[in-house]
Amino acid sequence: MGYSNQRFDVNLSILFTELPLLERPAAAAAAGFTAVELWWPWIETPTPEQAELDALKKALDDAGTQLVGLNFYAGALPGPDRGALSIPGEESDRFRANIEVAADFAASVGCKALNALYGNRVEGADPQVQDALALENLVLAARAADRVGAILLVETLNKPESPLYPLVSAPAAIEVIDKVNAATGLGNAKFLLDIYHLSMNGENVSEVIEAYADKTGHVQIADNPGRGAPGTGSLPLEELLDQLGKAGYDGWVGLEYKAADAAASFEWLPAEARAAR
Numbered sequence: 001m002g003y004s005n006q007r008f009d010v011n012l013s014i015l016f017t018e019l020p021l022l023e024r025p026a027a028a029a030a031a032g033f034t035a036v037e038l039w040w041p042w043i044e045t046p047t048p049e050q051a052e053l054d055a056l057k058k059a060l061d062d063a064g065t066q067l068v069g070l071n072f073y074a075g076a077l078p079g080p081d082r083g084a085l086s087i088p089g090e091e092s093d094r095f096r097a098n099i100e101v102a103a104d105f106a107a108s109v110g111c112k113a114l115n116a117l118y119g120n121r122v123e124g125a126d127p128q129v130q131d132a133l134a135l136e137n138l139v140l141a142a143r144a145a146d147r148v149g150a151i152l153l154v155e156t157l158n159k160p161e162s163p164l165y166p167l168v169s170a171p172a173a174i175e176v177i178d179k180v181n182a183a184t185g186l187g188n189a190k191f192l193l194d195i196y197h198l199s200m201n202g203e204n205v206s207e208v209i210e211a212y213a214d215k216t217g218h219v220q221i222a223d224n225p226g227r228g229a230p231g232t233g234s235l236p237l238e239e240l241l242d243q244l245g246k247a248g249y250d251g252w253v254g255l256e257y258k259a260a261d262a263a264a265s266f267e268w269l270p271a272e273a274r275a276a277r
């Protein structure tokens, strides 16, 4: 068991950010990886020019990297926002405009997982109204994901760093996922189990894995404290990934950690365990 039994991908929105977007896939490939994931790369627009989408596809293809996870438009992220789909008005409209664009792009590069960040609570807005809007938008996103053979991911973030984000426990995200699946009947809404965010919330990650491995569609890791590479904090990441594997999880594990020098940050992972198997 151990790291050599997992399938890892590099998050190119948090690692290699010193490089322009189109150079990051090649940098991940040079470090030995063949799979990558991205937050929505155009934070200022949910509907970029086709030429920009084509350029990203070309950069992924030229590097020989497979995109295995893509966030829908989520507002300013990095920045103060944590998603758009539950924000009434313009942000919800922007999310809706993005749904088919993101799904079509995912289809064009063979990406099978689309992550929909829920969005912050808005001062003065009724949380019930925000939740009803979120469900409507997640249903649209789940149908679009299904159209391109993808799953829809819903993620728990952590309260200290995202104090206005309402999904800050695994059960809170699972409740939303169950509602989306009940509404669509598709069963393609899945949990994005982010070990760093769960541990920052003080959750017992091992118990979360035991309870929800079967509803998990994607995993992300960073050590805690510090959101650095495995080994820079105190989380038993190798054990937790072993537990996930034993519980039947055989999907991707995204490296969503911070490192000043990304290329030098992969020493914890043997070179032969980096390329997708």
Ligand SMILES: O=C(O)C(=O)CO
Residues within 6 Å of the ligand: 039, 071, 077, 117, 155, 157, 194, 256
């Ligand atoms: O904002 C974050 O920390 C995320 O994990 C987004 O996917």
